[in-house]
Amino acid sequence: KVLAAAFQATHGRPPTPVETIQLSQQATLETREAKHEPRSLAEQRETWSREAIEVLGTPQRVKQMVHGALNPKGAARSLADSAWFAKTTDRIVATMEGGRSTWQFWHVYAEAQRQVRGANVPTNQVAQVVDLLVSEVLDGRSVSMARQWDAISEPVELRRADGASVYTQSGAELFTSGKVLAAEERLVEAAGRHDGYAVEASSVDLALLESTANGITLNAGQATLVREMATSGARLQLAIAPAGSGKTTAMRALASAWTDGGGTIIGLAPSAAAADALRSQIDTQTDTQTDTLAKLTHSLEQARETGAAMPTWVAGIDSSTLVVIDEAGMADTLSLDTAVSYILERGGSVRLIGDDQQLSAIGARGVLRDIRATHGALQLTELVRFKDPAEGAASLALREGKAEALGFYLDRDRVHVGDLATMTEDVFAAWQADRAAGLDSIMLAPTRDLVSELNQQARAHRLEGIDPADPDHDAASGPVRRLADGNEASIGELIITRENDRRLRTSTTDWVKNGDRWNVLEIHDGGDLTVQHTQHGRTVRLPADYVARSTELGYACTVHTAQGVTADTMHGLATGSESRQQLYTMMTRGAHANHVYLEVVGDGDPHSVIHPTLVRPLTPTDILESMLARDDTQRSATSLLREQADPATRLGEASQRYLDSLYVAAEDLLRHEHVGQDAHGAPINVVNALDNAVETLVPGLSDEAAWPTLRAHLLLLGAAGENPVDALRAAAGDRELESAHDRAAVLDWRLDASGLRNAGAGPLPWMPAVPARLADDPHWGAYLSQRAHLVEQLAEQVHTRAAEQSSLPVWAQNGLRPEAATVADVEVWRAAMQVPVDDRRPTGAPQLQKASATRQRRLNRAVTGDHTPALKEWRQLLYSLAPQVRDDEFTPLLAERLAAMSRAGVT
Numbered sequence: 001k002v003l004a005a006a007f008q009a010t011h012g013r014p015p016t017p018v019e020t021i022q023l024s025q026q027a028t029l030e031t032r033e034a035k036h037e038p039r040s041l042a043e044q045r046e047t048w049s050r051e052a053i054e055v056l057g058t059p060q061r062v063k064q065m066v067h068g069a070l071n072p073k074g075a076a077r078s079l080a081d082s083a084w085f086a087k088t089t090d091r092i093v094a095t096m097e098g099g100r101s102t103w104q105f106w107h108v109y110a111e112a113q114r115q116v117r118g119a120n121v122p123t124n125q126v127a128q129v130v131d132l133l134v135s136e137v138l139d140g141r142s143v144s145m146a147r148q149w150d151a152i153s154e155p156v157e158l159r160r161a162d163g164a165s166v167y168t169q170s171g172a173e174l175f176t177s178g179k180v181l182a183a184e185e186r187l188v189e190a191a192g193r194h195d196g197y198a199v200e201a202s203s204v205d206l207a208l209l210e211s212t213a214n215g216i217t218l219n220a221g222q223a224t225l226v227r228e229m230a231t232s233g234a235r236l237q238l239a240i241a242p243a244g245s246g247k248t249t250a251m252r253a254l255a256s257a258w259t260d261g262g263g264t265i266i267g268l269a270p271s272a273a274a275a276d277a278l279r280s281q282i283d284t285q286t287d288t289q290t291d292t293l294a295k296l297t298h299s300l301e302q303a304r305e306t307g308a309a310m311p312t313w314v315a316g317i318d319s320s321t322l323v324v325i326d327e328a329g330m331a332d333t334l335s336l337d338t339a340v341s342y343i344l345e346r347g348g349s350v351r352l353i354g355d356d357q358q359l360s361a362i363g364a365r366g367v368l369r370d371i372r373a374t375h376g377a378l379q380l381t382e383l384v385r386f387k388d389p390a391e392g393a394a395s396l397a398l399r400e401g402k403a404e405a406l407g408f409y410l411d412r413d414r415v416h417v418g419d420l421a422t423m424t425e426d427v428f429a430a431w432q433a434d435r436a437a438g439l440d441s442i443m444l445a446p447t448r449d450l451v452s453e454l455n456q457q458a459r460a461h462r463l464e465g466i467d468p469a470d471p472d473h474d475a476a477s478g479p480v481r482r483l484a485d486g487n488e489a490s491i492g493e494l495i496i497t498r499e500n501d502r503r504l505r506t507s508t509t510d511w512v513k514n515g516d517r518w519n520v521l522e523i524h525d526g527g528d529l530t531v532q533h534t535q536h537g538r539t540v541r542l543p544a545d546y547v548a549r550s551t552e553l554g555y556a557c558t559v560h561t562a563q564g565v566t567a568d569t570m571h572g573l574a575t576g577s578e579s580r581q582q583l584y585t586m587m588t589r590g591a592h593a594n595h596v597y598l599e600v601v602g603d604g605d606p607h608s609v610i611h612p613t614l615v616r617p618l619t620p621t622d623i624l625e626s627m628l629a630r631d632d633t634q635r636s637a638t639s640l641l642r643e644q645a646d647p648a649t650r651l652g653e654a655s656q657r658y659l660d661s662l663y664v665a666a667e668d669l670l671r672h673e674h675v676g677q678d679a680h681g682a683p684i685n686v687v688n689a690l691d692n693a694v695e696t697l698v699p700g701l702s703d704e705a706a707w708p709t710l711r712a713h714l715l716l717l718g719a720a721g722e723n724p725v726d727a728l729r730a731a732a733g734d735r736e737l738e739s740a741h742d743r744a745a746v747l748d749w750r751l752d753a754s755g756l757r758n759a760g761a762g763p764l765p766w767m768p769a770v771p772a773r774l775a776d777d778p779h780w781g782a783y784l785s786q787r788a789h790l791v792e793q794l795a796e797q798v799h800t801r802a803a804e805q806s807s808l809p810v811w812a813q814n815g816l817r818p819e820a821a822t823v824a825d826v827e828v829w830r831a832a833m834q835v836p837v838d839d840r841r842p843t844g845a846p847q848l849q850k851a852s853a854t855r856q857r858r859l860n861r862a863v864t865g866d867h868t869p870a871l872k873e874w875r876q877l878l879y880s881l882a883p884q885v886r887d888d889e890f891t892p893l894l895a896e897r898l899a900a901m902s903r904a905g906v907t
Helices: 002-011 017-031 041-056 059-070 082-099 105-117 123-140 178-190 201-213 220-231 247-260 272-281 293-306 333-345 367-375 389-399 403-411 420-436 448-464 472-476 544-550 580-586 606-610 620-629 637-645 647-671 686-697 707-719 724-734 743-750 781-804 820-833 850-863 869-881 883-887 891-903
Strands: 236-240 264-269 289-292 321-325 349-354 415-418 441-445 494-497 501-505 517-523 529-533 539-542 551-553 556-558 567-574 590-599 674-677 683-685
Touching: 002 017, 002 415, 002 420, 041 059, 082 105, 082 123, 105 123, 178 333, 178 367, 178 637, 201 220, 201 247, 220 236, 220 247, 236 367, 247 264, 247 272, 247 321, 247 349, 264 272, 264 293, 272 289, 289 293, 293 333, 321 333, 333 349, 349 367, 367 637, 389 403, 389 580, 403 415, 403 620, 415 420, 415 620, 420 441, 420 448, 420 567, 420 590, 441 448, 448 551, 448 556, 501 539, 501 544, 544 551, 567 580, 580 590, 580 620, 590 620, 637 647, 647 686, 647 707, 647 781, 647 820, 674 686, 683 686, 686 707, 686 724, 707 724, 707 743, 724 743, 781 820, 820 850, 869 883, 869 891, 883 891
Parallel strands: 236 349, 264 289, 264 321, 321 349, 415 590, 441 556, 441 567, 567 590
Antiparallel strands: 494 517, 494 551, 517 529, 529 539, 674 683
16 A cells, blocks of 8 residues: 555556556565564463453453353244244245345345254255245245246247246346335325325415525525425325435425424434434424334334334324425335325325435335336425535536536546555545635545544544643543444544434433434443534433444544535545445535545456456546446336336347347258268268368457357358358458458458348348248247247337337437437337447447448438538538547537537627
């Protein structure tokens, strides 16, 4: 780390992968410790004892630790009988339903193994019991999401040894449950009801005036959100609130309007910290109840199972009650369904507030997106957090995964690159400078280990900065307490608690919560800490076991912990493996500035030098773009089923199956066609003849990257009646090949003028048809005909739907104005070629095969023709200044921007 940091300081750039390996080897040699003198076992035990006492605190705790390790108090192992089997199956299903909307074989298999560990199952029967549990869960208690739409049965050549189709992936089949599907359906259905309580418009007007009188005027989007939520009468309504959009202000006005209109309001959130934040947001003149979503569902479960009395605020929900569920994207679907169903049964109404593009919990699903797609959602679009409006606009583009958002951060030096050690130092230095300037700054990192390292640096800096004459010096240099992250804390330290504990009360209504930050006031002899909350100032004594288990230094935190936090500036570490949601959440915490410190140097492992990303190192922009493309948003089981049934989704896979089966059929046909005998008298088929001749005709050709493509082309020519060896010989002798980077790719282009393998146009214009010999083959004919018909059928459905849509797809919003028929043709192409939805290039990545490349060029010309007024106005100047923009798919968008600037008077 030191050498890499010194290298960057000297050269002004990070070391290359090869230089990193050299630095790593140098560091290994320079830091290798000399071998110590031989020590007896007794001497080593004495050393270990001292180290253990230093870590655990006292000799008694060391003895307790050793005793606990040698005498584990394991729970009584359950008897693995039929009752245990039934209960275990229930637990596995409940775990699957509570943790995800869909699951696979491996999820169930892993959970079954965990459950079996606690049962009295003989070792030699564990595998059998696990298999039985998995079978019962998947076959008897789950709903398969296999693509039943493709009912075409593959011939034996396209099946694996177990009989499964080669077009399926073992263990990849998705499952869900009827309970999950029903919960998602109920939530979406509830969002369509409008028979709920509504306050008068005058109450909303009064709340807005009251907010203005208090110095906070809501913008148009906030006012609309408050008015719609208060007066719509919707039983379940969703609001999307991007980071920095002023959700807090809107929620406070909504609470005021609702209570002034005669209703009562309750706030719920998935976590205790979020519920506490919600309490401050919707605090009105009356006593507003806020709690966790889990508290409500637990109360309902206890009342149902044991008849226990529900809390007053739960039992008191009625038709005038509005329940606001904040951070709804963090809630799991089953809990959300339980809460919403109960509230609606009592006559109440629910408002879901969240952002489907921020981080979500592991059990959260995409039901918010389903509600939005079916019934729409209110949305705040004007950002009020950022001091620079341009940063707000960039954050919205970042939220949508648009690569152009990166331009703002790159142009303003918000992206810093280097090795991890240098970046860690730079994050801390920038944070320290901002704090010294009086700014509220936060440090973020993607992992707990990196957070711990930043915290360690912050603590060391704090202790170094205390003057010996300062009254706090003695306290800071006094007793210390080791925390759960391995760091130590002294008096005056900033720590964060990581576990909710309602027994540790700070008041009658508040307790120690996950994410709370505290200042250490006193360290007690037994290891307890007396701490003071950084916001409300109340104190609590944390027991030693809680401190050791659930506290960390609090100067830096993970991106997940920071969701919902607002500061003046943010300095965050990134390794390049983060998702778009993590990057977006990180880059929206600071109101004044947000900086990302990107690791672009490896760890110096000599084995990694052959990795593609090190052979051709990615630029920082490439790494950031890959993060934007990594979408971790959750999808509901209902959405997945709908997507799998969508003709656009089906067409891509159907096209790939058609082409692959066509080439497999051609090879199988030619393997049964003999063209001679070898030296031993054994028959030689057409396939063998081709494989034997290729190295003679063009030495080394079979090692070229495009050889599999060329070979498939030649075999299909053979199935169409041509001699593949003669075809290869003619193509190779047509012109020279030595200057080609990939000779197989060049020969593939030469084989036929159309690129359709001399078979004519198939189910799509750029696909070859089934040759007559294969179409008439009793084994392959019917199967290939079904495959071709399916592609044609799906393409027609995609084309018809695209032609009837009134709105343009994303790729056509770059200033392009293609005709409806062109849009439909491109949509068929994108579906068949499986172009990602967020790829704004009309036809996606460039194609290499002749037929598809020709079709792609034709479609691109139809899309980007000079038929937009802006392009007609600016093309001459653009082409003269930069001729290369003629083939750039974003040229129409550039022309539109220039035309808009011209109309606005910008020169």
